[in-house]
Amino acid sequence: MATLPHNKRLAIGGHSLNLRRFLDDWAMLLVAVLVFAGSALLIDNFLSPLNMRGLGLAISTVGIAACTMLFCLASGHFDLSVGSVIACAGVIAAVVMRDTSSVALGVAAALAMGLLVGLINGIVIAKLRINALITTLATMQIVRGLAYIFSNGKAVGVAQEGFFVFGNGQLWGVPVPIVITVLCFAFFGWLLNYTTYGRNTMAIGGNQEAARLAGVRVDRTKIVIFAVHGVVGALAGVVLASRMTSGQPMVGQGFELTVISACVLGGVSLAGGIGMMRHVIAGVLILAIIENAMNLKNIDTFYQYVIRGTILLLAVIIDRLKQR
Amino acid sequence: MTPGGNAMNTPHATASALRFTGIGKQFPGVRALSGITFEVRPGQVHALMGENGAGKSTLLKILGGAYTPSDGELRLGEQVLSFKSAADSIASGIAVIHQELHLVPDMSVAENLLLGHLPNRFGIVDRRALHRRARALLKGLAEEIDPSMRLGELSLGQRQLVEIAKALSRDARVIAFDEPTSSLSTREIDRLMGIIGRLRDEGRVVLYVSHRMEEIFRICDAVTVFKDGRFVCTFDDMSQLSHDQLVTSMVGRDIEDIYDYRERPQGEVALNVQGLLGPGLAKPASFNVRHGEVLGFFGLVGAGRTELLRLLSGLANHQAGQVSLDGQPLKLHSPRDAIDAGILLCPEDRKKEGIVPQASVAENINIGARPAHARFGCLLRRLWERNNAEKQIRALNVKTPSADQAILYLSGGNQQKAILGRWLSLPMKVLLLDEPTRGIDIGAKSEIYQIIHRLAADGVAVIVVSSDLMEVIGISDRIVVMCEGAITGEVPRAHAEESRLLQLALP
Numbered sequence: 001m002a003t004l005p006h007n008k009r010l011a012i013g014g015h016s017l018n019l020r021r022f023l024d025d026w027a028m029l030l031v032a033v034l035v036f037a038g039s040a041l042l043i044d045n046f047l048s049p050l051n052m053r054g055l056g057l058a059i060s061t062v063g064i065a066a067c068t069m070l071f072c073l074a075s076g077h078f079d080l081s082v083g084s085v086i087a088c089a090g091v092i093a094a095v096v097m098r099d100t101s102s103v104a105l106g107v108a109a110a111l112a113m114g115l116l117v118g119l120i121n122g123i124v125i126a127k128l129r130i131n132a133l134i135t136t137l138a139t140m141q142i143v144r145g146l147a148y149i150f151s152n153g154k155a156v157g158v159a160q161e162g163f164f165v166f167g168n169g170q171l172w173g174v175p176v177p178i179v180i181t182v183l184c185f186a187f188f189g190w191l192l193n194y195t196t197y198g199r200n201t202m203a204i205g206g207n208q209e210a211a212r213l214a215g216v217r218v219d220r221t222k223i224v225i226f227a228v229h230g231v232v233g234a235l236a237g238v239v240l241a242s243r244m245t246s247g248q249p250m251v252g253q254g255f256e257l258t259v260i261s262a263c264v265l266g267g268v269s270l271a272g273g274i275g276m277m278r279h280v281i282a283g284v285l286i287l288a289i290i291e292n293a294m295n296l297k298n299i300d301t302f303y304q305y306v307i308r309g310t311i312l313l314l315a316v317i318i319d320r321l322k323q324r
Numbered sequence: 325m326t327p328g329g330n331a332m333n334t335p336h337a338t339a340s341a342l343r344f345t346g347i348g349k350q351f352p353g354v355r356a357l358s359g360i361t362f363e364v365r366p367g368q369v370h371a372l373m374g375e376n377g378a379g380k381s382t383l384l385k386i387l388g389g390a391y392t393p394s395d396g397e398l399r400l401g402e403q404v405l406s407f408k409s410a411a412d413s414i415a416s417g418i419a420v421i422h423q424e425l426h427l428v429p430d431m432s433v434a435e436n437l438l439l440g441h442l443p444n445r446f447g448i449v450d451r452r453a454l455h456r457r458a459r460a461l462l463k464g465l466a467e468e469i470d471p472s473m474r475l476g477e478l479s480l481g482q483r484q485l486v487e488i489a490k491a492l493s494r495d496a497r498v499i500a501f502d503e504p505t506s507s508l509s510t511r512e513i514d515r516l517m518g519i520i521g522r523l524r525d526e527g528r529v530v531l532y533v534s535h536r537m538e539e540i541f542r543i544c545d546a547v548t549v550f551k552d553g554r555f556v557c558t559f560d561d562m563s564q565l566s567h568d569q570l571v572t573s574m575v576g577r578d579i580e581d582i583y584d585y586r587e588r589p590q591g592e593v594a595l596n597v598q599g600l601l602g603p604g605l606a607k608p609a610s611f612n613v614r615h616g617e618v619l620g621f622f623g624l625v626g627a628g629r630t631e632l633l634r635l636l637s638g639l640a641n642h643q644a645g646q647v648s649l650d651g652q653p654l655k656l657h658s659p660r661d662a663i664d665a666g667i668l669l670c671p672e673d674r675k676k677e678g679i680v681p682q683a684s685v686a687e688n689i690n691i692g693a694r695p696a697h698a699r700f701g702c703l704l705r706r707l708w709e710r711n712n713a714e715k716q717i718r719a720l721n722v723k724t725p726s727a728d729q730a731i732l733y734l735s736g737g738n739q740q741k742a743i744l745g746r747w748l749s750l751p752m753k754v755l756l757l758d759e760p761t762r763g764i765d766i767g768a769k770s771e772i773y774q775i776i777h778r779l780a781a782d783g784v785a786v787i788v789v790s791s792d793l794m795e796v797i798g799i800s801d802r803i804v805v806m807c808e809g810a811i812t813g814e815v816p817r818a819h820a821e822e823s824r825l826l827q828l829a830l831p
Binding site: 195199200202207209216 | 637639658659660663669671676677678679680681682683687690691692694695698701702703704706746
């Protein structure tokens with residue numbers, strides 16, 4: 001048979017590719033485990049219940065926002081406004097609760113604001129075809145400004161005990177923010193892999209024109225991606241405000257870049273079409289563990305910036321070398 | 325001769341042959357070239373021929389430094405060439421003129437010509453010297469081009485001349501052309517042929533890749549034929565070579581009947597198009613296609629066939645006219661509308677509009693029919709997904725190590741079959757195929773023809789747009805010809821002769 005050697009070659013090539021794919025899928029999670037193990041061995045108190053709790057809480061805000069940032073990145077875009085949305089959501093929740101004394105209304109108003117910002121981002125990017133960088137750079141500043149305006153530039157305290165459940169409550173002994181984060185990881189991971197919405201998101205990032213021709217409603221999907229990201233960003237803001245027992249207009253500066261770094265560090269492609277929830281989890285864990293370790297080792301904040309940037313740079317360089 | 329001017333007439337003292345010895349190239353999962361050995365003598369125009377996917381482009385990319393060969397040796401005269409980058413290749417006196425020209429449209433002709441070594445004083449560009457040198461380079465090639473023009477204003481043929489002038493400015497000893505005439509007018513082709521003849525007479529090594537027989541016989545002194553990444557033979561004496569001999573050596577068998585046309589019963593009119601006008605169409609288009617019929621659309625590139633298919637598949641909005649399917653008028657505002665109506669498109673540009681490259685073969689197959697099979701239209705049925713992918717892969721004989729393989733590693737023909745497979749699990753009334761066999765090998769081609777016949781026999785109305793005249797004649801029941809955005813004629817199979825179709829297709 002003339003075709004036999006051809007098939008055999010393909011099979012061999014396929015095998016090595018599968019090994020590679022396996023590494024692509026799991027390598028960063030393995031690195032996260034190694035970083036965790038290394039910190040546990042080398043740093044006193046790292047494994048103490050108090051520190052573990054702190055680490056979990058540190059993961060929570062970034063983790064929640066990274067879940068939906070994954071969708072933005074997978075579709076070939078990103079969202080810079082999420083840091084401002086977090087601040088503004090906290091402020092709005094606090095202001096509405098101050099004026100109405102209703103926790104439900106406060107949370108609902110914050111989430112509605114997130115939805116609105118996300119819808120605006122999505123519609124401008126999908127329908128008007130304006131670059132995501134410019135669009136979300138603009139909304140980032142607008143929303144940050146609104147946060148200052150609504151709060152008069154000062155932290156707005158929250159008096160409603162019920163509100164503190166989100167940040168300081170416990171469920172089966174686990175802090176609520178961590179529970180919410182884990183639920184987000186699970187839910188959005190499922191959404192990405194097991195629904196047409198998730199698969200369409202990946203296809204749009206992989207090849208937008210091909211997706212359109214295959215019948216994917218590209219514009220609508222993009223709007224949903226940004227709208228959901230807005231709501232989830234606002235949720236992260238509510239959790240953060242609850243932990244701080246106040247809405248603070250200045251929180252979350254540069255937060256969008258931390259979230260994007262975490263995703264990219266874990267292996268999500270900035271160009272779109274490549275990304276999985278385990279990438280995000282790995283990236284978020286690695287960043288948080290290293291930061292936690294540096295804090296425990298009393299490394300100066302200034303140096304922490306340098307180290308974090310170096311790690312991100314190394315990660316993308318390694319990723320690029322792997323593709324050769 | 326003006327001093328320092330005309331590069332065309334630089335005599336070559338060191339004319340030496342270009343020798344490929346055992347050149348091979350392995351990609352992940354695919355062997356593109358193996359054991360290529362042949363020699364190109366200076367003062368010759370040497371053609372490379374072969375089916376698409378035979379390995380000509382890969383060889384040119386190796387020559388141009390874009391790929392490093394996995395094995396073998398490349399020599400120019402006594403010198404062993406080993407490139408790490410395109411810059412190395414250029415420095416060794418090699419110029420590859422690609423189909424997609426490597427020029428900057430928004431810069432001037434002069435800047436393009438001297439890019440990388442613009443004449444300057446302390447970094448400030450000396451405009452006068454720039455234009456003087458550019459004019460000198462264009463002398464004898466294309467003197468009508470004003471060096472200060474923006475490159476984007478030039479015709480494709482003129483741009484190609486700029487690329488050649490650039491190669492000559494670096495005194496290239498080897499010049500390789502990759503399908504240089506594919507988008508040129510007849511006059512531009514004549515001019516290019518003249519220039520290539522002069523390059524040969526100056527003792528340069530000229531490689532010429534083309535599919536066009538008449539060009540090969542017109543200017544080439546030798547032909548090397550490739551098939552499936554291997555060297556087949558070199559013909560040294562063009563006067564002894566016949567057209568058929570060359571084709572047979574390329575195909576490796578007689579091309580007699582890969583089309584495998586069979587009579588089929590035809591049903592009612594499926595798609596009826598009346599007075600359709602939209603972007604890319606100069607005159608209202610009217611035609612119909614019946615259930616069970618294969619309707620060919622022939623024309624030159626840019627005749628408006630692709631644009632017509634885009635209107636029918638909801639990708640573009642029409643300005644006037646009516647499309648009806650089985651007597652029902654349709655409103656086509658998006659590809660989704662067309663898909664829901666049973667009008668399914670396999671686009672012309674597989675890479676740009678067909679595949680999602682990093683996604684798996686299964687994913688690429690399932691993306692089209694998925695919504696119809698998902699729970700509540702949004703929750704995937706994993707079992708259906710896996711079965712459907714496996715089923716289409718088997719039914720269409722898609723050669724892939726597994727359904728999970730990223731589709732970009734498959735050959736063009738297998739990618740095309742996977743895209744076809746995308747639609748087979750949906751109710752299909754009209755199938756629109758835009759250049760379905762472009763760039764794929766002959767084996768996959770004949771498989772695609774069989775699929776077309778099978779679908780038509782099942783009552784699907786199939787529209788095939790193709791620029792391959794033999795193919796259109798070979799598979800169609802009826803042929804519509806387009807020219808410059810208008811339908812110029814309709815020819816039934818019985819009267820489909822090459823000359824008649826060409827006449828209708830030419831402006």
